[in-house]
Amino acid sequence: MARLGWILFLIMTLIASGLAYKFIISGETEVAPDGRTTILLEDSERDFLLHEMRNFLIAVQQISEGIEKDDMTQVVRAAKKVGSGDLAHVPAGLMGKMPLAAKKMGLSTHKAFDQMAMDAEQLGDKEHVLSQLNQILPTCTACHALYKTG
Ligand code: HEC
Numbered sequence: 001m002a003r004l005g006w007i008l009f010l011i012m013t014l015i016a017s018g019l020a021y022k023f024i025i026s027g028e029t030e031v032a033p034d035g036r037t038t039i040l041l042e043d044s045e046r047d048f049l050l051h052e053m054r055n056f057l058i059a060v061q062q063i064s065e066g067i068e069k070d071d072m073t074q075v076v077r078a079a080k081k082v083g084s085g086d087l088a089h090v091p092a093g094l095m096g097k098m099p100l101a102a103k104k105m106g107l108s109t110h111k112a113f114d115q116m117a118m119d120a121e122q123l124g125d126k127e128h129v130l131s132q133l134n135q136i137l138p139t140c141t142a143c144h145a146l147y148k149t150g
Helices: 002-026 043-069 072-081 084-089 092-097 100-123 126-146
Strands: 029-031 037-039 147-149
Touching (some): 043 126
Parallel strands (some): 037 147
Antiparallel strands (some): 029 037
């Protein structure tokens, strides 16, 4: 009886770790013909992600313009729109399908915009905003080089 208990325990542990691996680390993916990783999404999840992406680009454009005009109010407003507050609306399914590395890059991008909004508000230093923007952009290009949707 005790042995059966252990076997059941082992099986449950294996299933749990398999699910955890799938949900947390690997996500729902396949290799794309161009060598990138395709994140397999429902249409609605893909629409959500791409909408979020277009908002990222709008923010980058407005922040860059804010730096040129030395308008830190515009920078703060634009950066706040794509900060971590955005994450509350992410569909749970989408989170589960994103590989861990992609989730990390997405999360750190939102957090970097939080920090930019805070700093621009407190320091009002456009040079600092520019260097923060230049730290964020490589994460955008790195993620695009690794992942696509499908
Ligand atoms: C977590 C990874 C990740 C990060 C970080 C990321 N992107 Fe994306 N982005 C994607 C994926 C995946 C797509 C879909 C590409 C595809 O299917 O070919 C995409 C698509 C886009 C698109 C096209 C949207 C459309 O409607 O087709 C834009 C614009 C974009 N990203 C801008 C950005 C900008 C700007 C940043 C940085 C501030 C950024 N992205 C950061 C993963 C990311």
